[in-house]
Amino acid sequence: MTPESLARAVARDRRPAPAEADAASRYVRLWVEPEAIGADRVPAFVLILHTRGCYWADQKGCSMCGYAKDTLGRSATPAELASQLTRALGHYRGEPYVKIYTSGSFLDDREVDPESRAGVVRAFAGSARRLLFETLPEFATDANVAPLREAFRGELEVALGLESTDPVVLAKYVHKNAPPSEYLAAGDRLRALGVRAKAYLLLKPPYLSESESVDDVVRSIGEASGHFDALSVNPVHIQNGTVVEWLYRRGRYRPPWLWSVVEALRNGAPVRGAARLVSFPTAGGLPRGPHNCGRCDARVLAALEAASLDQSFGALDALDCACRTTWSAARDLEPLGVEA
Numbered sequence: 001m002t003p004e005s006l007a008r009a010v011a012r013d014r015r016p017a018p019a020e021a022d023a024a025s026r027y028v029r030l031w032v033e034p035e036a037i038g039a040d041r042v043p044a045f046v047l048i049l050h051t052r053g054c055y056w057a058d059q060k061g062c063s064m065c066g067y068a069k070d071t072l073g074r075s076a077t078p079a080e081l082a083s084q085l086t087r088a089l090g091h092y093r094g095e096p097y098v099k100i101y102t103s104g105s106f107l108d109d110r111e112v113d114p115e116s117r118a119g120v121v122r123a124f125a126g127s128a129r130r131l132l133f134e135t136l137p138e139f140a141t142d143a144n145v146a147p148l149r150e151a152f153r154g155e156l157e158v159a160l161g162l163e164s165t166d167p168v169v170l171a172k173y174v175h176k177n178a179p180p181s182e183y184l185a186a187g188d189r190l191r192a193l194g195v196r197a198k199a200y201l202l203l204k205p206p207y208l209s210e211s212e213s214v215d216d217v218v219r220s221i222g223e224a225s226g227h228f229d230a231l232s233v234n235p236v237h238i239q240n241g242t243v244v245e246w247l248y249r250r251g252r253y254r255p256p257w258l259w260s261v262v263e264a265l266r267n268g269a270p271v272r273g274a275a276r277l278v279s280f281p282t283a284g285g286l287p288r289g290p291h292n293c294g295r296c297d298a299r300v301l302a303a304l305e306a307a308s309l310d311q312s313f314g315a316l317d318a319l320d321c322a323c324r325t326t327w328s329a330a331r332d333l334e335p336l337g338v339e340a
């Protein structure tokens with residue numbers, strides 16, 4: 001099977017059947033997590049809305065993305081979105097940072113219609129200092145963003161899944177539908193509109209070795225830093241119904257080591273310019289997430305979180321464990337096709 005046909009077959013298999021009204025009136029999940037606004041550590045309220053999800057996931061999708069499982073298989077109506085929001089607001093305690101996810105693009109009308117978008121943003125106006133949502137670059141337009149800026153008095157932040165500034169990595173390994181140049185241009189456009197721009201960078205897409213992926217992230221940090229206010233290094237975790245999972249089940253993919261995340265931040269910090277550089281690995285320390293030997297994982301994750309929140313990367317140099325040698329040997333042997 002070619003990577004192309006594999007990606008399309010996986011996308012076909014994960015598509016959910018159209019949801020009933022009851023499911024569509026409930027959000028997917030919410031939680032509160034540590035964050036920072038400038039030097040202030042603050043709690044962030046995170047809400048995943050139930051929507052039709054990313055249109056690109058239906059056609060081919062990105063090799064590591066299994067968010068389609070959290071979608072409705074059809075568009076949510078404005079009334080269903082309003083019901084999700086009302087339920088979520090019952091849990092909101094005035095957290096200063098609010099993150100709204102849709103398993104796709106908040107600015108795509110097929111996921112969240114313009115009226116509902118303004119309603120979501122307005123619901124947090126006056127209480128949240130910063131509100132973040134995600135989108136693909138083609139929807140990051142003045143027409144879509146301007147009404148939201150009017151509806152929200154605080155700071156809007158828009159996150160884009162740039163993943164890599166290398167066009168080959170992005171097209172052939174990550175399977176994005178737009179080249180890096182469109183993501184960089186969207187970052188510039190958003191900042192010109194007075195909105196913070198954030199980019200996700202993917203650590204270890206399939207078909208890249210561990211050391212190649214660290215190099216790719218560090219180079220991407222340097223090339224993207226002038227276009228974004230914040231850069232988040234996101235190491236791959238194995239999600240259901242993805243190309244990465246297909247390879248993992250056949251022993252052809254290992255999630256990245258946490259040492260690689262450490263190295264990406266250490267080497268990326270000097271080239272990040274004025275951008276914040278952060279990494280909060282999902283599923284860190286778990287077998288299907290970025291992990292080390294199991295004994296040092298919690299300590300390394302805590303150090304990554306502290307470095308990200310405080311923008312102070314010096315303490316990462318002092319981290320150590322016996323498994324660091326194994327990681328180093330694995331990286332050296334990987335290009336030779338030898339398992340350490």
Ligand code: SF4
Pocket residue numbers: 054055056057061062065066067103104105136161176
């Ligand atoms: S990573 Fe983003 S663009 Fe890619 S399939 Fe998932 S939601 Fe869509």
Ligand SMILES: [Zn+2]
Pocket residue numbers: 292293294295296297321322323324
């Ligand atoms: Zn260890």
